[in-house]
Amino acid sequence: MTDENDAEVERQLRDLLRGDIDRAVVPTDENAIVARFTDSSGMGDERPRRSWLVPVAATVLVAAVATGVSLRMFDIGEVASGPSPSASSGASGATPPVSSNPTTSSISPRPSGLSYWQLVQLELPAELEGYLVRGVSPDGALVLIQEPQAAQSVRLIVSPTDVRDLVAPEHTIGAPIGSALSPNGRFVLLSELGQAWIYDIDQETYTKLPNPPGTSGGSFWVGNASRLLVLTGPRASHEFGGTTNTQLWRLDLDTLTYSELGVRHDGVNVFPTEDGGAVLVTDTSAEHDNSGWILYRILPDGSDHLWLDLGASFPTPSALAVGLDGQSIAFTVGEDLRAMFFDGRYRSAQIGLGYVLDFSPDSLLLRLAQRDNSVQAIDRTGALVTSLPQLASGWVLAE
Numbered sequence: 428m429t430d431e432n433d434a435e436v437e438r439q440l441r442d443l444l445r446g447d448i449d450r451a452v453v454p455t456d457e458n459a460i461v462a463r464f465t466d467s468s469g470m471g472d473e474r475p476r477r478s479w480l481v482p483v484a485a486t487v488l489v490a491a492v493a494t495g496v497s498l499r500m501f502d503i504g505e506v507a508s509g510p511s512p513s514a515s516s517g518a519s520g521a522t523p524p525v526s527s528n529p530t531t532s533s534i535s536p537r538p539s540g541l542s543y544w545q546l547v548q549l550e551l552p553a554e555l556e557g558y559l560v561r562g563v564s565p566d567g568a569l570v571l572i573q574e575p576q577a578a579q580s581v582r583l584i585v586s587p588t589d590v591r592d593l594v595a596p597e598h599t600i601g602a603p604i605g606s607a608l609s610p611n612g613r614f615v616l617l618s619e620l621g622q623a624w625i626y627d628i629d630q631e632t633y634t635k636l637p638n639p640p641g642t643s644g645g646s647f648w649v650g651n652a653s654r655l656l657v658l659t660g661p662r663a664s665h666e667f668g669g670t671t672n673t674q675l676w677r678l679d680l681d682t683l684t685y686s687e688l689g690v691r692h693d694g695v696n697v698f699p700t701e702d703g704g705a706v707l708v709t710d711t712s713a714e715h716d717n718s719g720w721i722l723y724r725i726l727p728d729g730s731d732h733l734w735l736d737l738g739a740s741f742p743t744p745s746a747l748a749v750g751l752d753g754q755s756i757a758f759t760v761g762e763d764l765r766a767m768f769f770d771g772r773y774r775s776a777q778i779g780l781g782y783v784l785d786f787s788p789d790s791l792l793l794r795l796a797q798r799d800n801s802v803q804a805i806d807r808t809g810a811l812v813t814s815l816p817q818l819a820s821g822w823v824l825a826e
Contacts, residue, residue, distance in 0.1 A: 544787040545825040546794060546804040546813045552590060555582060562608025562615075563821030565788075569628070570821065571608040571615060578603040583615060583628070593617060595624045596633050610788070611652040623647040623655075625680070639676045639685045650699040653680050656688070662695045663715040671695060671715075675707060675725065689729040700753035703727035708747075711738060718743045724753060735769055746783040750790030755807075757783045757793050766795055768807060778809035787822050794820070 549570055551558060558572040561581075574580040581593040581604055593606070595617045605618040615626040621644020623636045636655075638644055645659035660673035675688045675697060688705065696708040705725040712719035719738035723731045735756055737744060744758035754771040759782050766783055769775040781795030781803065792812060795803045802820050804813040 542824055542826050544789055544792060544822045546787070546792065546802070546815065546820055547823045548815045548817060549819045549821055551819060552584070552587075555584075555590070558582065560819050560821055561606050563823060564608065564612030565610075565824040566612075567821070567823040569608065569612045571606060573604070573606055577601075578605075581606045581615075581617065583608075583626075585628070591631075593626055595619065595622075596635070597622065605647065607649045609649055609652050613652065616647060616649050616655065618647045621645055623657075636678065637683055637685075639674070639678075645676070646697075648697055648699050650677070650703065650705075651701065654678060654703065655680065656697055656699050656705055657685070658694055658697050660692070663710075665714055665716045668715065671710070675705060677703070687729065689725045689731050691723065691725070691731060694723075698749035699751075700749075701751040702753065704753060706734060706749045706753055706756075707731070716743070720744070720747075722749075722756065734771065735775075740775070741767070748783045748785045748793070750786035751788060752790040755786055755790045757786070759783045764798075766793070766805075768793070768809075770807070778807065779803070779805050794822075 547567065549560060549563070549567075551570075551572060555572060557575060558580075559575050560570065561573050562571040563569065568585075570584040572582050572584065579601075583591045583593055585591060593615060595604075598604070599620060602619045605616075607616045608614075609616070613628055615628065617624045617626060617633075622638075625634045625636060626632070627634070636647075639657055639659055642659045645657040648656045648658075650656050655678040657676040657678055658673055659676065661669055661671065662673060663669040663671045671694075672692050673694045674692060675694055676685045677688045678685050689707070691707060691709075693709045694707040695710050698706040698708070700706060704727045707723045707725050709721045709723065710717055710719055711721055720736075720743075721733065721738060722735045724734040725731045737747075737758065741758070741760050744760050745764075746759040748757045749755065756769040756771075756775075757778075758767050759765065760767060764780050764782060765777050766779040766781055767775045768778045778793070779795055781797050784794040784796055784802070786793055787804070792804045792806055795805060796818055797803065800816070800818055802815045802818050803811060805811055
C-alpha cells in the first residue's frame with residue numbers, strides 16, 4: 428500500500444471507531460488507539476499498566492494530569508439518565524462493593540427523611556484495581572468497570588463472588604469497547620465498531636441492536652431504561668479534516684424502532700436528558716480542534732435552540748458535563764482548573780477547582796477530580812458536600 432492509501436485506511440478506521448474512541452478512557456491520545464488496533468503485532472498477552480482511576484462520565488482529560496499528554500475531551504460513557512431506586516433483582520441480597528471505611532466525609536448537612544444522591548467510595552477486587560468505573564446501580568450493588576488504556580475488558584461486579592467478564596458475541600480483538608450501565612441496573616450497553624449489544628443482567632444474554640435506517644452503525648448512549656440515543660454519520664477531526672454530517676436518533680428498546688431526533692447535522696457529541704431530548708455539542712472551529720463548541724438543547728419533539736456558546740467566551744474546555752435536567756452545564760477551563768457552572772439563566776460562574784466529571788442523577792451535585800487523585804462532590808453554590816481520597820467512586824441513592 429502507498430502512504431496515501433495507508434492514511435485513507437487509517438482515516439476510515441478512525442471514523443469507524445470514533446464513538447468508541449470517544450467513550451474509551453485512555454492515558455494516551457487517539458493515535459495510540461488506532462495504532463494499536465491497526466498493528467496486530469501489538470495484540471499479544473501484554474496488559475495495560477495501572478493508570479488513573481477515572482470514573483468516566485464526562486471527560487478523559489484527568490489522565491493528562493498524570494501523563495502530561497494533551498487529550499481531547501469527548502465522552503458520555505457512563506449512564507446518562509435518572510436512575511430508578513430499584514436495582515436489578517439479580518443483585519438482591521448481594522453485598523454492595525461500597526467501602527465500609529469512613530472515607531466519605533460529608534461536609535454539608537444531608538436531607539432528613541428523604542432519598543438523595545450521595546457520592547461514595549467504591550472498593551474494587553484487588554485483581555481489578557485500577558479499572559475504570561463506568562456505572563453504579565442506585566443501591567450500589569452493581570458496579571460496571573472497564574480496563575483502562577486500550578478499553579478492552581469490561582467487567583460487571585454483581586457480588587464479591589460474581590464478577591462477570593462481558594464480551595459481545597461479535598467482539599473484534601483489539602477494538603475498543605464502549606460500555607454503560609442502565610439506570611435501573613437491568614442491562615449493560617456494549618458497543619464497538621459502530622455496533623451495539625444489550626446484555627441482560629438477570630438472563631445473562633446478549634441482544635444485538637439494529638442500526639438506524641440506511642446506516643451501517645453509529646455511536647450509542649443510554650438515554651434511560653427504555654431508550655438509547657444514537658449519533659450516525661462522519662465527524663470531522665483535527666488530524667484528517669473532513670466534513671461533519673451527522674444525524675441524531677432515538678431508539679425505543681421495547682420495540683427496537685428508530686425515530687430521528689431533530690434536523691441538525693452538525694453534532695459531534697451528545698448528552699441525553701431525562702425528558703427524552705438531548706444536549707448536542709457542535710464544533711465550529713476551522714481546525715476541528717474543539718475550540719468552537721456550541722451547545723444546542725434538543726427537545727423531545729426534535730426542535731432545538733442554542734443553549735451555550737462556549738467558544739465565544741472561554742478557551743477550549745478540558746472537561747464538560749451536562750446534567751440530566753438538560754439545563755445544568757459544568758466545564759473546566761485554564762491551567763488552574765477552574766470549574767465553571769451554567770444553569771441556563773445566568774452567566775457562567777466559577778464554583779470550584781478541578782476536572783469536571785459528571786452531575787448526580789438529580790443534577791444537584793457535581794463531581795470534580797483533583798490532581799492528587801481525590802474526588803469531590805460540590806453543590807451548585809460550590810459548597811463542598813463530600814470528599815473522597817480515590818477516584819473510584821459512584822452515585823448511590825441514600826436515605
